Amino acid sequence: MPELPENEAQRLTLERTCLNRTVEAAELGDNITHIDLPGDNELGRLKGRQFTETRRHGKNIFLGSKTGPWITVHLGMSGWLIPYDLPESEPDHTKFRIVFEGDRRLAFRCPRKLGHVKVIEDPDAYIAAKKLGPDALSIERNTFVDFLGGSKAAIKSALMDQNRIAGIGNLWSDEILFQTGLDPARKGSDLKADRLDTVFDAMLTTLSKGVVVEADYSRLPDDWLIPNRKSKSDCPRAGCEGKLTHRKVGGRTAYYCPAHQS
Ligand SMILES: [Zn+2]
Incomplete structure (x- = not known):
């Protein structure tokens, strides 16, 4: 599932490709039962608008302007926003598209239908209504330490609690x-x-690096878990002789090294 670095990379893509262009139409794709998408009135409200800014909070992406409306996108398990220019063809599994003036299009590809697109008035009100915690890259150290230090849940589950810290999921918590x-x-x-404190520092270091490389895992350091996240492979940490393994923790599959993680 796309997490903070992946969503930030998507926000950057929108920033680079979708601002200051007039929306000619916002449309739904095919096979859209069981996916939360805007209705006709909301689609109509986007017509004639220009998006002038983007935001991201945790795993939520926002595209809009000072006067609104905004669209907010959650990528779900495997959703992805794909800008393209005609005559390139539309990606398969497109559930929502924005037709900009000229050739530019923005497709929301969502094969597993677990993402959503909503039209909203204001990102801050949306974040508050969803009761999302502070974004993981802006949470205060004290807030983080107080929450985690008081948590009796598995630390992996606590890090993934979107109502306390927004943006961390299965991959980056590992x-x-x-x-x-x-x-x-x-x-x-x-x-x-x-x-x-070291957990807080590691959270900032790992997520910041993930943002800098725009979630391209091949550009992460070789001694990190993510580029090596396979059971039975050698632990990539310098000096560790362990083998990576996985087990269920809080209902999610955790990858870890039993030799240096205890
Ligand atoms: Zn190890």
Whole structure:
């Protein structure tokens, strides 16, 4: 599932390709039952508008303007926003498209239908209504440490709690714990303050690097988990002789190295 770095890369794509162009039409694709998409009135409201700004909060992307309306996109498990220019053909599984004046198009490809597109008035009101926590790249250290230090859930689950810290999912929580040497099932409430600080630092380092490389995993350091995230492969951490493995933690598949994570 796309997480903070992947969503930030998508936001950048929109910033680079979709601003200051007049919307001629917003349309739905084929086979759109069971996916949350705008209705006819909302689609009509986008016509004639220009998007002038983008935002992202956690795993939510926003495209709009000071006077609104905005569209907000959640990529779900495998959704992706794909800008293209005619005569290039539309990606398969397009569920929503914006037709800009001229040849530019923006397609929302969502084969598994778990994402959504909504037309909203204001991103801040939407974030508040969804009760999303602060974005993982802007959360205050104290807020983070207080929450995690008081959590009796598996630390992996706590990091993925969107109502407390928005943006971390299965993949990046594994990376953060790999780098801090913590077993994914440890409880935050069992950790000392300095350990909680190292989790916060690792969260900032890993997510920032993910943003810098625009979620291109081949550009992540070789000794990180994500580029090597396969069971039975050698632990990539320098000096560690362990083998990577996986197990279910809080209902999600956690990859980790039992030799240096405890
Ligand atoms: Zn290891």
